[in-house]
Amino acid sequence: DTAVxxxxxxxxxxxxxxxxxxxxxNLGHDTMYWYKQDSKKFLKIMFSxxxxxxxxxxxxxxxxxxxxxxxxxxxxxxxxxxxxxxAVYFCASSEAPxxxxxxxxxxxxxxxxxSRLTVL
Amino acid sequence: DxxxxxxPSMDCAEGRAANLPCNHSTxxxxxxxxxxxxxxxxxxxxIIHGLKNNxxxxxxxxxxxxxxxxxxLILPHATLRDTAVYYxxxxxxxxxxxxxxxxxxxxxxx
Numbered sequence: 001d002t003a004v005x006x007x008x009x010x011x012x013x014x015x016x017x018x019x020x021x022x023x024x025x026n027l028g029h030d031t032m033y034w035y036k037q038d039s040k041k042f043l044k045i046m047f048s049x050x051x052x053x054x055x056x057x058x059x060x061x062x063x064x065x066x067x068x069x070x071x072x073x074x075x076x077x078x079x080x081x082x083x084x085x086x087a088v089y090f091c092a093s094s095e096a097p098x099x100x101x102x103x104x105x106x107x108x109x110x111x112x113x114x115s116r117l118t119v120l
Numbered sequence: 121d122x123x124x125x126x127x128p129s130m131d132c133a134e135g136r137a138a139n140l141p142c143n144h145s146t147x148x149x150x151x152x153x154x155x156x157x158x159x160x161x162x163x164x165x166x167i168i169h170g171l172k173n174n175x176x177x178x179x180x181x182x183x184x185x186x187x188x189x190x191x192x193l194i195l196p197h198a199t200l201r202d203t204a205v206y207y208x209x210x211x212x213x214x215x216x217x218x219x220x221x222x223x224x225x226x227x228x229x230x
Contacts, residue, residue: 004163041205043164043224090163098211098222108154109222111163 003027006091006112013081014120020077021115023091031055032074033092033109034066043090049074050097081119088114123147124208129229138198140228142208145189153184154211155193156224157204164207164224167193198230205229 006023013019025032033056034046048056049068063079078085091112098107125143132138144153154169168175168182170191175182181194195202205227 042226043158043207045222092163106166106169108166108169109156109164111165113163114161 004091004093004110004112006089006115008115009113010116010118012118012120015081015083017081018077018079019081019117020075021089021091021117022073022075023112024073025091025093025110026072027093027110029093029095029110030071031094031097032068032071033094034074034076035090035092035111037088037090037114039087047074047076048098055097078117081117083119086117086119088116090114123151123210123223124225126206126208126225126228128226132195132198132202132230134199135197138193138195138202138230140193140195140206140208140230141190142193143190144208144210147188147210151210153182153188153191154209155180155182156207156209157202158207158227159201159204167206195230203230 004025006021011019031050033048035043036046037043046058046060047066051071052068065077066074068074092109094107094109096107123144123146152169152171155167156164157167158164168177168180170182170184172184172188182191184191207224207227211222
């Protein structure tokens with residue numbers, strides 16, 4: 001199935017640990033994103049990569065380090081986890097960078113199912 | 121910051137049309153209106169988008185006012201499976217430079 005898939009779906013860990021969430025898309029998109037949805041359900045962009053190059057980096061603690069080995073993968077590594085990092089993290093992809101016109105014209109975001117991180 | 125305002129929640133009887141309003145009074149000439157929805161515990165899903173003409177697809181219809189300051193998403197025959205948070209977003213989709221940050225507001229819970 002063509003999709004944005006992220007693993008793991010659930011992650012429970014202790015404060016201070018380091019963890020990673022992986023994301024892969026087989027849609028042939030050039031741009032990938034990480035969004036964070038907190039307990040109040042606000043969905044905020046964290047990072048965006050276009051063809052492995054970082055193009056958006058919101059005010060995110062440097063404990064968060066995205067890595068894009070190729071344009072189909074965007075992983076998120078989090079060091080020294082804190083209680084406030086508990087959230088659902090969504091990976092997404094689009095044909096072109098945000099604001100650009102895509103071949104299909106819509107340049108919509110396709111989201112993964114989310115990874116719920118709980119820090120104890 | 122979100123450029124749109126939506127009611128926090130709405131109710132709709134099953135089988136009836138659901139009309140979800142969105143105000144975007146500061147929309148620019150090159151900004152499109154996009155609608156996404158998020159069903160509980162899932163990632164947001166694209167529904168429809170438009171610039172100034174009304175649009176319809178298999179999921180919904182989008183009515184944009186002539187002055188483009190507001191729009192309405194119409195789900196013609198709402199079912200229980202349409203229970204979700206609906207997000208109205210304005211964004212540029214016609215340039216080949218810059219990196220606009222797509223911002224989701226608080227949406228409308230239907």
